[in-house]
Amino acid sequence: MGKKALIIGSGIAGLAASIRLAVKGYEVAVFEANAYPGGKLSQIEAFGYRFDAGPSLFTEPQLVEELFSLAGKNPGDFFRYQKLDTVCRYFWEDGKRLSAWSDVDRFAEEVETKLGEPAGKVREALKGSAFIYKHLAPLFLERSLHRLSTWTSSKALRTYLKMGQLGLFSTMSQANEQRFDSPKLIQLFNRYATYNGSDPYQTPATLNIIPHLEFGRGAYFPEKGMHDITLSLVELAKSLGVVFHFDSRVEEILVEKGQAVGLVSGGKKFPAELVVNNMDMVNAYRTLLRKQKQPKRLLSQPKSSSALIFYWGVKKVFPELDLHNILFSEDYREEFGHIFKKGTIHHDPTVYINITSVMKPDDAPAGCMNWFTMINVPNNQGQNWDALITEARKNILAKIHRILKTDLEPLIELEQVLDPRTIESRTSSAQGALYGNSSNNRFAAFLRHANFSSEIKNLYFCGGSVHPGGGIPLSLLSAKIACGMVESSK
Structure with a gap:
């Protein structure tokens, strides 16, 4: 035994x-x-719709494959996935739309064409993200920070020499404001703070490591969700x-x-x-x-942000939408101020829509789509969530109406809701925070x-x-x- x-x-x-x-x-x-x-x-299934209930972005698939290899198994016999051509589609209130292609050169050219920001600046930004990853991942992500051997390793010593270039002394937004002129592109790169429930106006620029995961190492979709x-x-x-x-x-x-x-x-x-x-x-x-x-x-x-998610079965196909979609708020700084300083939800939240039926058609009935519709919200501090959810739902639908020119309400034939209270009760996450302590x-x-x-x-x-x-x-x-x-x- x-x-x-x-x-x-x-x-x-x-x-x-x-x-x-x-x-x-x-x-x-x-x-x-x-x-x-x-x-x-986990997942939700109801009336012909299937939703991935939680995380919707898949990067670093080799970390999953490694587990099968350790066990002497062929990962492909258990689990298959494909690389995304489009990482995300972005929408703004003034009608601007942008596709974040996984191909860096194509993405950079798209940014120059749509937002007027030189393509070279985008390439440089992603090179900078790769630089942070190269020097910090082996130290901060792959080893324990609580063992002396980590800090005395040769990798650590090389990292110490690069500290001034790793974004430790400015915020994410400050770094992006210095890098770009386009407010929309600054907003796009600031969005990566939400990947660990942070505020781009407070979190260190070190988190500009995240774009490299999508563009340098790839974003993927498991074939079965x-x-x-x-x-x-x-x-x-x-x-x-x-x-x-x-x-x-x-x-x-x-x-x-x-x-x-x-x-x-x-x-x-x-x-x-x-x-x-x-x-x-x-x-x-x-x-x-x-x-x-x-x-x-x-x-x-302090804890990270949480999420309010509406799982909507929608009786229409929107060809302009992809697997990952973002409808940006007009005032990003104010939105994060509401989340982290006021503990409430801004009247114009950024809306993330994940639609797996784009990649996996049987996740929705024919002629329909499964919308995982999410906004970032504060963690649970005893707010009146019923009132906040009602108001947020109204504001989300209004934003969708303005940007996609469609009244979504009559097209919703299924709705389930996940909020910080239910996240806390179902997953034992303190205060419903998605990522533990704040960054x-x-x-x-x-x-x-x-x-x-x-x-x-x-x-x-x-x-x-x-x-x-x-x-x-x-x-x-x-x-x-x-x-x-x-x-x-x-």
Whole structure:
């Protein structure tokens, strides 16, 4: 019998951790409070429509493929995807429209033609994004920041020499304002702050690393939808002997003599040699580890933004829309000020529309589209969400009417809603924040919880609320970092 490892939560990082530990020879069991796996990476099906419920952008597919390769499997036998020709389509109130082609030269030429910004500036901006990625990814994303060896490695020493060029001393918006003249292009590049729930007017310019993920490394779409990432990893985990316990909320992580020795679920004790927590770090300490020393500074950090999502079944096909679409607000600074300073929703929010039926026609009935319609909103601080949702819905529909010249209301035949309250209740995310602690200061990377406990031996952490951050790629890397610290049981 091998050593036992218990995973709390079947989000993308929990699934990756279960696979990595099974490959290391552990007997792995995953405990999930919901009746389904995937956490935010789940799906909704109703009346002939299918929606990916959470993350809609797929980058760094090699991080998923790596899990199959580790297990000696051919990734293509489980999971297939294709590269996008168009990363996103952008729309403004004055009628301007722009396609962000995945081909950098074509995108740069599109920007010059539509927005009047020289193509060379776009290429330089993306080269700068690649530069940040080259120097920061090996240090800040792929290794633990909480181990001395990270800071004394040769990669770290090379990075120290480039610190002035990595955007640590200005905000994202300041860097983009210095780079571009077109307000619309500044807004487009500022949008990348939302990829980890940040404010471009506060978050460091280091986050200009993100465009490289889309343009330099590519944006993709799983052939069966984003939820297929979850399903394929569950299938892989089961093939390795991982056992899943659904509808099994964990009540406590058991600690004896400073060491994690198992957990309690359904009033029953489950012993193990190690425990991996994929639950939101804040709620894990407040519930599962309530008897243990609390990292008060980490728990008290401001949280990232959240989301308000309308899942709409629409009885019309809009040929001008693609998989990813953005309808920009007129005043971006004011919009983020409402989210992060006022804790409310601006009357003119930026609207993101994800339509997987563009790529996967059976996600909607013939002649219809499945609209995942999202705006960025503050995390849950006790606001009157019912009133905010009603007002936001009206403003979103008005914006769509103005930009797409169509009254969408009579075309909506299905509607479901996800707001910060339900995000919190379904995924245990503190305050419904999508990405854990906020990244709105230059020290944010150092204010995320480590992938291990410094107080409790054999307790590890993965997922979007800990290092290196939220989103599918970083969550997968968190599992890789955490499991890389675990010795093989073979």
